[in-house]
Amino acid sequence: MADKTVIYCKQSGGPLIPLTVRIEWLSDGTINPLMFWTPDGTCYEVIGHSTGVKIAFLKERGVGLRWKVRGEIIETPDPETDELLHMQHETYLYLADKRFSERNIIDERYGHTGKEYIPVTLDVFPDGDYELIYFWAHGSRYMVEKTADVDNRGSFKAGGVGIWHKVEARLINADNDDDPNPLVSVRRTAAVYLELNKWFVRIAETA
Amino acid sequence: MYSKKTLRNRNVSFENTHARNARNTAMNTVAHIDANYYYGQIEALFRPEVRGKAFVVGGDQESRKGIVLTKSPLAKKFGIKTGVSIRDALNVYPKLIVIPANYPLYLYFSQRMREIVLQHTDTIKPFGSDEMWAQLYGDRETVRKTVTAIRHDIWKQLCLTVSVGIGNNLPYAKLGSDLAPNNGVCELWNDEQEEKVYPLPVSDLLYVGQATTEKFNRYGIRTIGDLARTDPKQVCRIVKNKTGESLWEMAVGQDRTTVASIESIDDIKSIGNSNTMPRDLEDDNDIRAAFYMLAESISERMRSNGFEATVIKISLKDNDLYGFTRQTKLTRPTNLTAELVPAAMALFKRHYRWSKPIRALGICGADLIPEDSVFQASLFTDEKKRQKTVSLERSVDRVRGRYGHFALQRAVLMHERLKSVNANNDIGDAPTFYSY
Numbered sequence: 001m002a003d004k005t006v007i008y009c010k011q012s013g014g015p016l017i018p019l020t021v022r023i024e025w026l027s028d029g030t031i032n033p034l035m036f037w038t039p040d041g042t043c044y045e046v047i048g049h050s051t052g053v054k055i056a057f058l059k060e061r062g063v064g065l066r067w068k069v070r071g072e073i074i075e076t077p078d079p080e081t082d083e084l085l086h087m088q089h090e091t092y093l094y095l096a097d098k099r100f101s102e103r104n105i106i107d108e109r110y111g112h113t114g115k116e117y118i119p120v121t122l123d124v125f126p127d128g129d130y131e132l133i134y135f136w137a138h139g140s141r142y143m144v145e146k147t148a149d150v151d152n153r154g155s156f157k158a159g160g161v162g163i164w165h166k167v168e169a170r171l172i173n174a175d176n177d178d179d180p181n182p183l184v185s186v187r188r189t190a191a192v193y194l195e196l197n198k199w200f201v202r203i204a205e206t207a
Numbered sequence: 208m209y210s211k212k213t214l215r216n217r218n219v220s221f222e223n224t225h226a227r228n229a230r231n232t233a234m235n236t237v238a239h240i241d242a243n244y245y246y247g248q249i250e251a252l253f254r255p256e257v258r259g260k261a262f263v264v265g266g267d268q269e270s271r272k273g274i275v276l277t278k279s280p281l282a283k284k285f286g287i288k289t290g291v292s293i294r295d296a297l298n299v300y301p302k303l304i305v306i307p308a309n310y311p312l313y314l315y316f317s318q319r320m321r322e323i324v325l326q327h328t329d330t331i332k333p334f335g336s337d338e339m340w341a342q343l344y345g346d347r348e349t350v351r352k353t354v355t356a357i358r359h360d361i362w363k364q365l366c367l368t369v370s371v372g373i374g375n376n377l378p379y380a381k382l383g384s385d386l387a388p389n390n391g392v393c394e395l396w397n398d399e400q401e402e403k404v405y406p407l408p409v410s411d412l413l414y415v416g417q418a419t420t421e422k423f424n425r426y427g428i429r430t431i432g433d434l435a436r437t438d439p440k441q442v443c444r445i446v447k448n449k450t451g452e453s454l455w456e457m458a459v460g461q462d463r464t465t466v467a468s469i470e471s472i473d474d475i476k477s478i479g480n481s482n483t484m485p486r487d488l489e490d491d492n493d494i495r496a497a498f499y500m501l502a503e504s505i506s507e508r509m510r511s512n513g514f515e516a517t518v519i520k521i522s523l524k525d526n527d528l529y530g531f532t533r534q535t536k537l538t539r540p541t542n543l544t545a546e547l548v549p550a551a552m553a554l555f556k557r558h559y560r561w562s563k564p565i566r567a568l569g570i571c572g573a574d575l576i577p578e579d580s581v582f583q584a585s586l587f588t589d590e591k592k593r594q595k596t597v598s599l600e601r602s603v604d605r606v607r608g609r610y611g612h613f614a615l616q617r618a619v620l621m622h623e624r625l626k627s628v629n630a631n632n633d634i635g636d637a638p639t640f641y642s643y
Contacts, residue, residue: 055609056608056609056610103311105309105311105312105315106253106312109307109309110253110254111254111256112253113255113256114255152319152364153363153364154252154362154363154364154365154366155366156252156366157255159252159253159254159255160252160253161252161319161364161365161366196315
């Protein structure tokens with residue numbers, strides 16, 4: 001995957017443009033694009049998008065997600081040329097990686113008593129690699145300051161398996177990146193798991 | 208069987224295959240890895256509330272239909288047996304918790320388990336969804352360390368315990384994992400066979416089923432040692448075919464089967480699929496529908512790998528779990544569902560008289576040859592019509608590849624409960640590829 005572009009936008013018949021995309025991955029497994037950056041550093045905010053469609057890439061024999069998005073430029077590489085700001089473009093956005101379109105086979109039939117499915121925000125890079133940015137746990141919002149370790153791991157106590165992320169995170173306000181208490185920064189180490197199409201934390205850890 | 212050109216196209220060389228086989232034979236240490244009550248462990252992982260309780264996986268509690276596929280240790284203590292009906296199991300222990308099977312999840316765990324083992328070795332041979340052999344290298348101490356690492360990784364990543372058997376050949380390794388305690392290891396080396404292997408009942412040996420055990424018992428062969436001390440020609444006469452010699456070799460620890468690499472496409476000799484059906488099959492129409500469901504999955508796999516089968520095999524088990532396998536040569540090599548199913552039906556009708564409902568059914572295309580092989584065409588086949596069928600089935604593959612398995616369904620499956628089953632994904636018992 002490392003030398004292959006899997007996150008990109010493409011107009012019908014047009015060239016493939018590698019992107020870094022910020023996505024919101026909801027607790028029910030739905031993924032919504034929030035922002036994206038083109039290779040020249042232009043940043044678009046997604047102001048509207050279709051529902052993500054699971055598609056098969058016949059040539060590559062893979063599967064992934066596609067949206068039709070409307071993006072507005074909110075940042076340009078050259079701060080002096082602000083005439084491009086607020087311009088809007090429509091394009092098709094692709095996350096051509098199986099990780100983003102896994103089937104929900106660990107569904108409601110399981111009680112999930114030991115885990116809390118959580119919404120997370122990620123930046124996904126053109127090669128499919130990603131970085132956790134924010135997550136919610138037990139009603140609080142956290143900003144990830146460092147991802148210390150990533151591994152395939154199961155949690156017997158929580159009752160789940162997946163890609164385990166050991167992160168150092170700071171408690172922040174629900175609507176901005178500030179500390180809820182300006183005098184005391186609350187930091188914690190958390191284990192966040194990506195289980196097929198959803199993210200979870202152990203309930204015992206968040207309680 | 209394969210042209211050099213075909214092999215080159217597949218990026219596989221004769222030299223590599225021979226080198227691997229030679230290495231496997233020279234340093235033959237094999238581990239057999241078997242997940243303990245596999246479906247049950249997975250369900251208990253995702254359902255903490257059933258841990259430590261008597262539960263079974265399979266069937267449906269409300270309708271009291273179906274059979275027990277696996278049981279928890281406590282259910283076993285209460286006398287629940289695998290294969291009995293849910294109704295009978297509930298009669299034995301009314302508080303039994305019945306959990307419906309989630310095959311896609313078991314298949315996912317199976318793939319993950321294979322990936323983990325492949326991090327420790329280069330060659331594995333899957334045996335069903337929850338078992339596999341792994342070729343190991345080095346002296347005994349190194350092998351023990353590798354096995355410990357494999358067990359540790361499977362627990363760490365999947366929270367599954369496995370029993371592992373280690374030996375100098377595949378049958379002894381399998382025997383070892385059967386004897387090993389849950390989450391334990393049992394070593395059965397050839398130099399210890401007299402005291403560890405020979406006293407075991409002959410029915411413990413791989414591929415010795417109920418019928419063969421009865422035949423052996425009639426000749427006074429009750430232990431593996433008895434079999435090992437019998438003349439191999441006499442064993443062939445007892446089982447009435449050449450497999451007798453293979454069984455004798457297994458008993459004496461001289462089985463020469465190697466652990467084929469899952470990656471080596473040149474080792475594929477057959478592609479098959481079999482499973483216990485959602486309900487017992489009661490007449491020829493049921494059987495035909497089930498054959499269509501299974502044949503579609505294997506013909507699609509054959510086409511995607513560029514193979515055609517020259518032999519078709521069917522296997523079945525009735526609801527007393529008595530079963531058999533039969534095979535026949537096809538009139539022409541094929542990878543078409545439309546040709547495999549009639550052949551399978553003919554074979555079934557020739558060998559089965561409806562005495563009991565059928566619980567499990569399997570179909571397998573064997574003696575595979577490359578799709579582009581030259582063969583003697585029949586004067587009586589309408590090639591134009593056949594080419595239309597080829598195009599049709601390939602088009603169905605493409606549509607299903609793009610829109611999912613259920614985008615197109617055969618009419619024969621629409622009146623069946625089987626229509627909700629995707630034999631490619633939902634049935635996890637059959638290995639994707641297996642070689643004999």
